[in-house]
Amino acid sequence: MNQEAFLDSVSAVEFYVGSARQWAFYHEKAMGFTPVAYAGPETGVRDRVSYLMKQGKVSLILTSFLDPNSGIAQHIKLHGDGVHDISIKVPDIDVAIKTIEERGLIKPSKIQEIKGEGGKVRSAAVKTYGEKIHTLVDYSSYDREIPPGYEAIPQNSDHKGGRLKAIDHVVGNVEENKMDPWVEFYVKGMDFRQFMTFDDKDISTEYSALKSKVVEYNDRKIVFPINEPALGLKKSQIQEYLDYYKSPGVQHIALSTDNIVEAVSQLKKQGIEFLETPATYYDNLLDRVGKIDEDLDVLKRYSILVDRDDKGYMLQIFTKPIGDRPTFFYEIIQRKGGTSFGKGNFKALFEAIEREQAKRGNL
Numbered sequence: 001m002n003q004e005a006f007l008d009s010v011s012a013v014e015f016y017v018g019s020a021r022q023w024a025f026y027h028e029k030a031m032g033f034t035p036v037a038y039a040g041p042e043t044g045v046r047d048r049v050s051y052l053m054k055q056g057k058v059s060l061i062l063t064s065f066l067d068p069n070s071g072i073a074q075h076i077k078l079h080g081d082g083v084h085d086i087s088i089k090v091p092d093i094d095v096a097i098k099t100i101e102e103r104g105l106i107k108p109s110k111i112q113e114i115k116g117e118g119g120k121v122r123s124a125a126v127k128t129y130g131e132k133i134h135t136l137v138d139y140s141s142y143d144r145e146i147p148p149g150y151e152a153i154p155q156n157s158d159h160k161g162g163r164l165k166a167i168d169h170v171v172g173n174v175e176e177n178k179m180d181p182w183v184e185f186y187v188k189g190m191d192f193r194q195f196m197t198f199d200d201k202d203i204s205t206e207y208s209a210l211k212s213k214v215v216e217y218n219d220r221k222i223v224f225p226i227n228e229p230a231l232g233l234k235k236s237q238i239q240e241y242l243d244y245y246k247s248p249g250v251q252h253i254a255l256s257t258d259n260i261v262e263a264v265s266q267l268k269k270q271g272i273e274f275l276e277t278p279a280t281y282y283d284n285l286l287d288r289v290g291k292i293d294e295d296l297d298v299l300k301r302y303s304i305l306v307d308r309d310d311k312g313y314m315l316q317i318f319t320k321p322i323g324d325r326p327t328f329f330y331e332i333i334q335r336k337g338g339t340s341f342g343k344g345n346f347k348a349l350f351e352a353i354e355r356e357q358a359k360r361g362n363l
């Protein structure tokens, strides 16, 4: 539908973390990613260490600092481990920057050019909510798999890899009354389209509530839901995130799979902890979502949630926060035609999240 799309899809998500080596180990052994490339002092990079991890079409960059006065170190001190950059691949950086500048809402940085053995990579950054950025990257004059500044990590033939295929969506949490300005940032500033809204009537439990709008680009190749806290009887889970992250930031990344039961079974065996779903959720599930291919008992055993819209259904599950602060987590999602984000599951999910929140004394 976007005939002259100037953005393609999410290129990589970069985290700033306390120990890139340990995060890489976790993402390899528990999440099923393959460490593909490394950058650090050995490759001529003096101030940081980065691991490029891949699974299916998903690329993560895990970066830590060597200089305690660096911006990376300050980012980690303030926010804990978290996402710094959701980079977006662009077919032509000159066109992308010109288009964004014409929209008049966002000022991209100057274009940078990095040369390597495979040619040159050109990029520019756009600042979004909190301290997050979108680096727009043009690889059209570059023909290697490994980015410049990185060297390939020798592959271990025993490494099985995981069942995760692609990034389905990346969710941002922003402050109260800031959701609409950030929706406008993407819609008016970068030609995204808003395609779904939830209000606190949809997403609330007795205790906490949130509002959410979803923007997408290029036939949903890029999907960014944006949440803000709403008033509930007790503290919203979005407010808890903001309190611990100390600013707006990325709440979760949803990774898609073509077999959620096998994916979750494998991830659990590898030590990933998922939110549990109350057993009562499954009592009237089939009345709510109709006929599904999966065995209800199996879904119940793994706490997998199901939601249906007019296009089909989807299955989803959420991990517990993966770092020390109750901030970032992953979602695993399988779409069987369904285009929703699990609106029907919000109540069941939030009740599960709030049980964890209550354990931390923050409800």
Ligand code: FE2
Pocket (backbone or CB within 6 Å): 169, 171, 252, 254, 331, 341
């Ligand atoms: Fe999600």
